[in-house]
Amino acid sequence: MTxxxxxxxxxxxxxxxxxxxxxxxxxxxxxxxxxTRVFSFILISAFTLRRWYIMEKRNKTDKDY
Numbered sequence: 001m002t003x004x005x006x007x008x009x010x011x012x013x014x015x016x017x018x019x020x021x022x023x024x025x026x027x028x029x030x031x032x033x034x035x036t037r038v039f040s041f042i043l044i045s046a047f048t049l050r051r052w053y054i055m056e057k058r059n060k061t062d063k064d065y
Contacts, residue, residue: 017047
């Protein structure tokens with residue numbers, strides 16, 4: 001798989017996870033269930049932190065070359 005296709009697959013996966021997280025968040029607003037709100041917040045935060053970690057790791061390896 002080329003780099004372009006791999007990047008596209010990652011972007012599609014990011015979009016799907018973000019969309020699922022946002023959908024879950026909006027369902028939580030309707031239900032007013034505190035547990036699902038907290039879980040949604042943790043899920044979205046963890047995903048964002050993971051993406052930042054991956055971007056920083058990639059930037060550090062790009063600078064080495």
